[in-house]
Every structure is written in structure tokens, then in C-alpha cells.
Amino acid sequence: MFAPHLAGVLLTHVSAAATWIAQEGGMATDPLGLWKQMGWVARSVVIILFVMSGWSIGVMIDRWMAYNAARKQSRAFAPAVAGALRDGRIDEAIKVAERNKKSHLAKVVTAGLMEFKAHQDSPGEIPGETIEASKRALERTEAIVHAELKRGLGGLATIGSTAPFVGLFGTVMGILNAFTGISKEKATGLAAVAGGIAEALVTTAIGLLVAIPAVMMFNYLTGRVEAFDVEMDNSSSELIDYFLKRRSIRR
Secondary structure, eight states, X not given: OHHHHHHHXXXXXXXXXXXXXXXXXXXXXXXXXXXXXSOHHHHHHHHHHHHHHHHHXXXXXXXXXXXXXXXXXXXXXXXXXXXXHHTTOHHHHHHHHHTOTTOHHHHHHHHHHHHHXXXXXXXXXXXXXXXXXXXXXXXXXXXXXXXXXXTTHHHHHHHHHHHHHHHHHHHHHHHHHHHHHHHHHTOOSHXXXXXXXXXXXXXXXXXXXXXXXXXXXXXXXXXXHHHHHHHHHHHHHHHHHHHHHHHHHHO
């Protein structure tokens, strides 16, 4: 909680400082005016940061929608499949799972039930190999679903960790431009360095503005993935227990 608050305070002061310097140096303070007065390096940095921001927002929206759909369908799937398995209707349980394809639980349970059903036609008691095969199918599907749930989160983490440094690159180049202005103007007043410092502070502010939401959403979405992993592990364990009970009944 302290880090986001500190970053927000820093972003506010950086933006205020950029505005003050621009005003004192006779520079434009509106976004379009600042863009026109930026050098090509600062513009390149801003474009890169906006591309990173757009990509991270796309990932946030995509993962938010996917996780909400998985949660909604799983809530409907869990009681329905539990009732079907309680009555021994494995085919009905598979059909229920196929109707909830966005549910992470349905994907895992379907794999275990399909593997179990493929070996169930053999006469006599349920062999231990059938349960082991079902367990392996559950583990494989869990790994696949986990990878699907985490899709895009690595890029989100990368943006959150690198955006401030991309902004820092613009900061360094802005400071260099400020010193170049001093050399050209043969003066050390604020007007000589205002352009370069304004570029530096603006790129720093944009870098922080891109990084802070990315880091916060990465932590939030990672927490949801971990919760989904726990739910899949519990569902797999419960399904294996169900297979063992059926095995004991058929003996």
C-alpha cells in the first residue's frame, strides 16, 4: 500500500514541477503544445510508453473478462456436476462440463471424467491403473489451464517493471538537451534549460503513469490465478476420491 501511495505522490509532484518549469520558461503547458516542442527522442519515448500502456490495458480487460466468465460458469457448474456424480451419471456430468467451456473447473473435471469413462467399459472392478490414468489427465489439464489463465500476465509484469526505466531514458535525454540549451544560449537561466527539463519530467510522469496500473493489476490478477489453482486442486482431489469410492462399491 505504501509503494503505490508514494508513486502517486511522486507522479503528482513531477507533473506539477513540469508545469511550473514550462510556465517559467515560456513553454506550452497543454499536451499538444508540449508534444510540438519535444525532440524526436522524447517523442519516441512517449510513443513507446503509449504503446505499452495500450497493450497493458488490453491484457487487463481480456483477463478481467476471462476470469469473470470462469468464475460465473464455475458457480453454475459445481452444483450441477456434483448432483450428476452423486447419482452416478457420469455421461450427464460430462455434458454439464461441456456446456461450461469457459469454466476452469469444467475443463479439469472433463479431462478426468473422460479418461475414467474410457477405462470404465472394462468388466469387473475398477483397476488402480484407471485411477492413476485419470489422475495424470487431471494434472495435465491443470497445467494447461494454469498456462491459459496466466496468458499475458508476464507481459504485464514486464511493462510494470520496465516502463519507469523507459521514462528514465527520456529523462536522461531531456537533461542532456537542457545542457545543450545552456551551451547554445551561453546562459544558465531557466529559459535556457526549460525545454530539456520539461521533456525529462513529462517522460518520467508518463512512465510512472504506465507502470503503476500495470503493477497493481498484475498483483491482483496473479492473486486470482492462485485462487483458481487452489479450486482446481480441490476439484481434482474430490474427483479422485469419487473414483476411489466407486471402485470400493464395485468390489
